[in-house]
Amino acid sequence: MSGRVVVVGSLNQDLVVNLERMPLSGETVFGDDLERHAGGKGLNQAVAAARLGAAVSMVGSISADSAGDFLMKVVNEEGIDATHIARVDGLSGTAVIEVERSGANRIVVIPGANAKVNADQVRAALEAIPDIAVVLTQGEVPADAVHAAMATGRARGARTILNPSPVQDYSDEIYDLVDIAVPNEHEIELITGRPAPTAAEATAAARRLAERGAGTVVVTRGANGSVWSTLTRSGSAGSFTVRAVDTVAAGDAFCGVLAAAIAEGRSLSEALRWGSAAGALAATRAGAVPSLPRRDEVEELVNIDH
Numbered sequence: 552m553s554g555r556v557v558v559v560g561s562l563n564q565d566l567v568v569n570l571e572r573m574p575l576s577g578e579t580v581f582g583d584d585l586e587r588h589a590g591g592k593g594l595n596q597a598v599a600a601a602r603l604g605a606a607v608s609m610v611g612s613i614s615a616d617s618a619g620d621f622l623m624k625v626v627n628e629e630g631i632d633a634t635h636i637a638r639v640d641g642l643s644g645t646a647v648i649e650v651e652r653s654g655a656n657r658i659v660v661i662p663g664a665n666a667k668v669n670a671d672q673v674r675a676a677l678e679a680i681p682d683i684a685v686v687l688t689q690g691e692v693p694a695d696a697v698h699a700a701m702a703t704g705r706a707r708g709a710r711t712i713l714n715p716s717p718v719q720d721y722s723d724e725i726y727d728l729v730d731i732a733v734p735n736e737h738e739i740e741l742i743t744g745r746p747a748p749t750a751a752e753a754t755a756a757a758r759r760l761a762e763r764g765a766g767t768v769v770v771t772r773g774a775n776g777s778v779w780s781t782l783t784r785s786g787s788a789g790s791f792t793v794r795a796v797d798t799v800a801a802g803d804a805f806c807g808v809l810a811a812a813i814a815e816g817r818s819l820s821e822a823l824r825w826g827s828a829a830g831a832l833a834a835t836r837a838g839a840v841p842s843l844p845r846r847d848e849v850e851e852l853v854n855i856d857h
Protein backbone atom coordinates (compact mmCIF):
# COMPACT_ATOMS: atom_id res chain seq x y z
CA MET A 552 0.00 0.00 0.00
CA SER A 553 1.63 3.22 -1.14
CA GLY A 554 0.62 6.69 -0.10
CA ARG A 555 1.76 10.17 -0.90
CA VAL A 556 4.86 11.91 0.50
CA VAL A 557 4.27 15.58 1.33
CA VAL A 558 7.41 17.70 1.74
CA VAL A 559 6.89 20.98 3.60
CA GLY A 560 10.09 22.86 2.92
CA SER A 561 12.41 25.25 1.16
CA LEU A 562 13.06 25.85 -2.51
CA ASN A 563 16.21 27.84 -3.37
CA GLN A 564 17.97 29.04 -6.46
CA ASP A 565 21.65 28.29 -5.89
CA LEU A 566 23.85 30.87 -7.63
CA VAL A 567 27.33 29.36 -7.87
CA VAL A 568 30.19 31.77 -8.60
CA ASN A 569 33.34 29.95 -9.67
CA LEU A 570 36.47 32.03 -9.10
CA GLU A 571 40.21 31.70 -8.65
CA ARG A 572 40.20 33.15 -5.15
CA MET A 573 37.76 34.97 -2.89
CA PRO A 574 38.02 38.78 -2.79
CA LEU A 575 39.28 40.36 0.43
CA SER A 576 37.03 42.94 2.11
CA GLY A 577 36.82 45.98 -0.21
CA GLU A 578 38.56 44.15 -3.08
CA THR A 579 37.08 43.36 -6.53
CA VAL A 580 38.06 40.19 -8.41
CA PHE A 581 36.93 38.60 -11.68
CA GLY A 582 34.92 35.40 -11.50
CA ASP A 583 35.22 32.56 -14.05
CA ASP A 584 31.48 31.97 -14.50
CA LEU A 585 28.07 31.83 -12.84
CA GLU A 586 25.81 28.77 -12.66
CA ARG A 587 22.22 28.57 -11.46
CA HIS A 588 20.95 25.34 -9.90
CA ALA A 589 17.77 24.34 -8.12
CA GLY A 590 18.26 23.60 -4.43
CA GLY A 591 16.99 24.06 -0.92
CA LYS A 592 16.64 21.08 1.41
CA GLY A 593 12.90 20.83 0.83
CA LEU A 594 13.19 20.64 -2.95
CA ASN A 595 16.22 18.31 -2.81
CA GLN A 596 14.34 15.86 -0.57
CA ALA A 597 11.16 16.10 -2.67
CA VAL A 598 13.19 15.28 -5.81
CA ALA A 599 14.90 12.35 -4.04
CA ALA A 600 11.50 10.91 -3.06
CA ALA A 601 10.00 11.52 -6.53
CA ARG A 602 12.96 9.84 -8.28
CA LEU A 603 12.35 6.80 -6.11
CA GLY A 604 8.87 6.66 -7.63
CA ALA A 605 6.80 8.15 -4.78
CA ALA A 606 3.85 10.43 -5.46
CA VAL A 607 5.14 13.70 -3.99
CA SER A 608 3.45 17.02 -3.19
CA MET A 609 5.44 20.05 -2.10
CA VAL A 610 4.21 22.77 0.24
CA GLY A 611 6.37 25.90 0.08
CA SER A 612 6.77 29.43 -1.27
CA ILE A 613 8.59 30.93 -4.23
CA SER A 614 8.62 34.42 -5.70
CA ALA A 615 6.53 35.60 -8.63
CA ASP A 616 9.71 36.45 -10.61
CA SER A 617 11.97 34.54 -13.01
CA ALA A 618 13.73 32.67 -10.19
CA GLY A 619 10.32 31.35 -9.15
CA ASP A 620 9.63 30.31 -12.76
CA PHE A 621 12.98 28.49 -12.84
CA LEU A 622 12.16 26.57 -9.64
CA MET A 623 8.63 25.76 -10.80
CA LYS A 624 10.05 24.30 -14.03
CA VAL A 625 12.26 21.91 -12.03
CA VAL A 626 9.33 20.90 -9.79
CA ASN A 627 7.22 20.13 -12.88
CA GLU A 628 10.03 18.26 -14.66
CA GLU A 629 10.39 15.97 -11.63
CA GLY A 630 6.65 15.23 -11.60
CA ILE A 631 6.15 16.85 -8.17
CA ASP A 632 2.65 18.22 -7.42
CA ALA A 633 3.00 22.02 -7.12
CA THR A 634 -0.61 22.83 -6.21
CA HIS A 635 0.46 24.04 -2.75
CA ILE A 636 3.56 26.01 -3.70
CA ALA A 637 2.56 29.67 -3.18
CA ARG A 638 3.86 32.49 -5.40
CA VAL A 639 4.64 35.49 -3.15
CA ASP A 640 6.14 38.97 -3.51
CA GLY A 641 9.86 39.51 -3.02
CA LEU A 642 12.82 37.24 -3.66
CA SER A 643 12.82 33.44 -3.97
CA GLY A 644 15.09 31.68 -1.49
CA THR A 645 18.61 32.24 -2.80
CA ALA A 646 21.99 30.77 -1.90
CA VAL A 647 25.06 32.61 -3.20
CA ILE A 648 27.89 30.09 -3.25
CA GLU A 649 31.44 31.18 -4.05
CA VAL A 650 33.73 28.29 -4.96
CA GLU A 651 37.48 28.83 -5.31
CA ARG A 652 39.52 26.71 -7.71
CA SER A 653 41.09 25.16 -4.57
CA GLY A 654 37.60 23.86 -3.69
CA ALA A 655 37.17 26.19 -0.67
CA ASN A 656 33.70 27.69 -0.56
CA ARG A 657 31.70 30.44 1.13
CA ILE A 658 27.89 30.45 1.20
CA VAL A 659 25.32 33.16 1.94
CA VAL A 660 21.69 31.98 2.18
CA ILE A 661 18.83 34.48 1.85
CA PRO A 662 15.62 32.73 3.02
CA GLY A 663 13.40 35.06 0.90
CA ALA A 664 10.06 33.40 0.11
CA ASN A 665 10.91 30.37 2.32
CA ALA A 666 10.51 32.64 5.37
CA LYS A 667 6.91 33.29 4.28
CA VAL A 668 5.76 29.66 4.53
CA ASN A 669 3.24 29.84 7.36
CA ALA A 670 1.15 27.58 9.58
CA ASP A 671 -2.20 28.43 7.92
CA GLN A 672 -0.83 27.57 4.45
CA VAL A 673 0.60 24.27 5.73
CA ARG A 674 -2.59 23.25 7.56
CA ALA A 675 -4.80 24.09 4.57
CA ALA A 676 -2.54 22.12 2.20
CA LEU A 677 -2.29 19.06 4.43
CA GLU A 678 -6.05 19.02 4.94
CA ALA A 679 -6.64 19.17 1.16
CA ILE A 680 -4.10 16.59 -0.10
CA PRO A 681 -5.52 13.04 -0.24
CA ASP A 682 -3.82 9.76 0.82
CA ILE A 683 -0.90 11.25 2.77
CA ALA A 684 1.42 8.51 4.05
CA VAL A 685 4.35 10.67 5.17
CA VAL A 686 4.90 14.35 5.98
CA LEU A 687 8.57 15.36 5.81
CA THR A 688 10.01 18.73 6.80
CA GLN A 689 13.34 20.46 7.59
CA GLY A 690 14.74 23.54 9.35
CA GLU A 691 14.71 25.90 6.36
CA VAL A 692 11.07 27.02 6.87
CA PRO A 693 9.80 28.84 9.99
CA ALA A 694 9.23 26.86 13.20
CA ASP A 695 5.47 27.50 13.20
CA ALA A 696 5.27 25.92 9.72
CA VAL A 697 7.26 22.91 10.99
CA HIS A 698 4.92 22.64 13.98
CA ALA A 699 1.82 22.80 11.74
CA ALA A 700 3.32 20.18 9.38
CA MET A 701 3.96 17.70 12.19
CA ALA A 702 0.64 18.39 13.99
CA THR A 703 -1.57 18.21 10.89
CA GLY A 704 0.36 15.25 9.50
CA ARG A 705 -0.14 13.35 12.75
CA ALA A 706 -3.85 14.32 12.88
CA ARG A 707 -4.26 12.93 9.35
CA GLY A 708 -2.71 9.62 10.35
CA ALA A 709 0.52 10.15 8.38
CA ARG A 710 4.04 9.27 9.59
CA THR A 711 5.87 12.49 10.48
CA ILE A 712 9.57 12.93 9.70
CA LEU A 713 11.69 15.93 10.77
CA ASN A 714 15.19 16.53 9.42
CA PRO A 715 16.28 19.26 11.90
CA SER A 716 18.71 20.88 9.49
CA PRO A 717 19.80 23.58 9.95
CA VAL A 718 19.21 23.17 13.68
CA GLN A 719 16.53 25.43 15.17
CA ASP A 720 15.52 25.69 18.79
CA TYR A 721 12.39 23.51 18.58
CA SER A 722 10.19 22.95 21.63
CA ASP A 723 9.52 19.50 23.08
CA GLU A 724 5.94 20.06 21.88
CA ILE A 725 7.25 19.83 18.29
CA TYR A 726 9.44 16.77 18.97
CA ASP A 727 6.40 15.08 20.57
CA LEU A 728 4.71 15.21 17.15
CA VAL A 729 7.68 13.66 15.30
CA ASP A 730 7.67 9.94 14.49
CA ILE A 731 11.21 9.93 13.03
CA ALA A 732 13.81 12.68 13.56
CA VAL A 733 16.87 12.52 11.28
CA PRO A 734 19.76 14.79 12.39
CA ASN A 735 23.37 14.17 11.33
CA GLU A 736 26.08 13.75 13.96
CA HIS A 737 26.80 17.52 14.19
CA GLU A 738 23.12 18.40 14.42
CA ILE A 739 22.40 15.88 17.20
CA GLU A 740 25.26 17.43 19.19
CA LEU A 741 23.85 20.94 18.70
CA ILE A 742 20.36 19.77 19.73
CA THR A 743 21.30 17.68 22.77
CA GLY A 744 24.65 19.20 23.79
CA ARG A 745 26.15 15.70 23.59
CA PRO A 746 29.15 15.16 21.31
CA ALA A 747 28.49 12.18 19.04
CA PRO A 748 31.73 11.16 17.31
CA THR A 749 31.32 7.42 17.95
CA ALA A 750 28.40 5.10 17.23
CA ALA A 751 27.84 4.57 20.98
CA GLU A 752 27.82 8.31 21.71
CA ALA A 753 25.56 9.02 18.71
CA THR A 754 23.14 6.34 19.95
CA ALA A 755 23.13 7.86 23.46
CA ALA A 756 22.47 11.34 22.02
CA ALA A 757 19.68 9.90 19.82
CA ARG A 758 18.08 8.39 22.92
CA ARG A 759 18.28 11.77 24.63
CA LEU A 760 16.24 13.33 21.79
CA ALA A 761 13.76 10.43 21.99
CA GLU A 762 13.33 11.40 25.67
CA ARG A 763 12.30 14.86 24.46
CA GLY A 764 9.44 13.30 22.48
CA ALA A 765 10.61 12.06 19.06
CA GLY A 766 9.51 8.44 18.45
CA THR A 767 12.64 7.21 16.69
CA VAL A 768 15.81 9.25 16.25
CA VAL A 769 18.14 8.33 13.38
CA VAL A 770 21.62 9.91 13.42
CA THR A 771 23.38 9.86 10.04
CA ARG A 772 27.16 9.47 10.22
CA GLY A 773 28.40 9.98 6.64
CA ALA A 774 30.51 7.05 5.41
CA ASN A 775 30.00 5.40 8.83
CA GLY A 776 26.30 4.81 8.13
CA SER A 777 23.66 5.60 10.74
CA VAL A 778 22.43 4.66 14.20
CA TRP A 779 18.95 4.91 15.68
CA SER A 780 17.30 4.89 19.07
CA THR A 781 13.83 4.90 20.58
CA LEU A 782 13.19 5.09 24.33
CA THR A 783 13.65 1.34 24.67
CA ARG A 784 15.53 0.04 21.62
CA SER A 785 18.45 0.99 19.40
CA GLY A 786 20.29 -0.26 16.35
CA SER A 787 22.38 0.73 13.37
CA ALA A 788 22.43 0.64 9.57
CA GLY A 789 25.67 0.13 7.69
CA SER A 790 26.82 2.26 4.79
CA PHE A 791 27.59 1.18 1.24
CA THR A 792 31.19 1.48 0.14
CA VAL A 793 31.45 3.93 -2.75
CA ARG A 794 34.02 6.27 -4.25
CA ALA A 795 32.78 9.58 -2.81
CA VAL A 796 33.47 12.72 -4.84
CA ASP A 797 31.05 15.23 -3.31
CA THR A 798 28.82 14.54 -0.31
CA VAL A 799 26.58 17.58 -0.92
CA ALA A 800 22.94 16.43 -0.65
CA ALA A 801 23.82 12.95 0.69
CA GLY A 802 21.67 13.74 3.74
CA ASP A 803 18.86 15.04 1.52
CA ALA A 804 18.97 11.87 -0.61
CA PHE A 805 18.85 9.80 2.60
CA CYS A 806 15.84 11.68 4.04
CA GLY A 807 13.82 11.82 0.79
CA VAL A 808 14.31 8.13 0.05
CA LEU A 809 13.69 7.13 3.69
CA ALA A 810 10.34 8.95 3.46
CA ALA A 811 9.49 7.35 0.10
CA ALA A 812 10.38 3.86 1.36
CA ILE A 813 8.19 4.31 4.44
CA ALA A 814 5.36 5.59 2.23
CA GLU A 815 5.69 2.28 0.29
CA GLY A 816 5.02 0.45 3.53
CA ARG A 817 8.59 -0.67 4.26
CA SER A 818 9.84 -1.25 7.81
CA LEU A 819 12.24 1.23 9.42
CA SER A 820 15.23 -1.09 8.94
CA GLU A 821 14.41 -1.59 5.24
CA ALA A 822 13.82 2.14 4.78
CA LEU A 823 17.20 2.90 6.42
CA ARG A 824 18.90 0.57 3.94
CA TRP A 825 17.19 2.32 1.02
CA GLY A 826 18.10 5.76 2.44
CA SER A 827 21.72 4.69 2.97
CA ALA A 828 21.99 3.46 -0.63
CA ALA A 829 20.60 6.76 -1.91
CA GLY A 830 23.00 8.78 0.31
CA ALA A 831 25.95 6.73 -0.93
CA LEU A 832 24.96 7.20 -4.59
CA ALA A 833 24.52 10.97 -4.11
CA ALA A 834 28.05 11.08 -2.69
CA THR A 835 29.44 9.62 -5.92
CA ARG A 836 28.28 12.59 -8.02
CA ALA A 837 28.77 16.37 -7.95
CA GLY A 838 26.04 18.85 -7.07
CA ALA A 839 22.71 18.57 -5.28
CA VAL A 840 19.70 17.85 -7.55
CA PRO A 841 21.86 16.37 -10.36
CA SER A 842 23.43 13.92 -7.87
CA LEU A 843 20.12 12.47 -6.63
CA PRO A 844 19.71 8.86 -7.77
CA ARG A 845 16.83 7.17 -9.59
CA ARG A 846 14.96 4.11 -8.34
CA ASP A 847 16.72 1.50 -10.49
CA GLU A 848 20.15 2.59 -9.18
CA VAL A 849 19.01 2.58 -5.55
CA GLU A 850 17.31 -0.78 -5.95
CA GLU A 851 20.42 -2.32 -7.50
CA LEU A 852 22.60 -1.17 -4.59
CA VAL A 853 20.04 -2.19 -1.95
CA ASN A 854 19.98 -5.72 -3.37
CA ILE A 855 23.76 -6.14 -3.27
CA ASP A 856 24.80 -8.74 -0.67
CA HIS A 857 21.21 -9.23 0.32
Ligand code: ADP
Nearest residue numbers: 735771772773774776790795801802827830831
Ligand atom coordinates in the same frame (compact mmCIF):
# COMPACT_ATOMS: atom_id res chain seq x y z
P1 ADP B 1 24.54 15.12 5.80
O1 ADP B 1 24.71 15.34 4.31
O2 ADP B 1 23.23 15.62 6.32
O3 ADP B 1 25.71 15.53 6.64
P2 ADP B 1 25.52 12.39 5.98
O4 ADP B 1 26.83 12.89 5.44
O5 ADP B 1 25.52 11.77 7.34
O6 ADP B 1 24.41 13.53 5.95
O7 ADP B 1 24.96 11.34 4.90
C1 ADP B 1 23.70 10.75 5.00
C2 ADP B 1 23.82 9.26 4.70
O8 ADP B 1 24.30 9.07 3.35
C3 ADP B 1 24.78 8.50 5.60
O9 ADP B 1 24.13 8.03 6.79
C4 ADP B 1 25.23 7.34 4.70
O10 ADP B 1 24.26 6.30 4.73
C5 ADP B 1 25.21 7.98 3.30
N1 ADP B 1 26.55 8.50 2.97
C6 ADP B 1 27.00 9.79 3.07
N2 ADP B 1 28.30 9.88 2.71
C7 ADP B 1 28.68 8.64 2.35
C8 ADP B 1 29.92 8.05 1.86
N3 ADP B 1 31.02 8.80 1.68
N4 ADP B 1 29.93 6.73 1.60
C9 ADP B 1 28.83 5.96 1.77
N5 ADP B 1 27.65 6.43 2.24
C10 ADP B 1 27.56 7.75 2.51
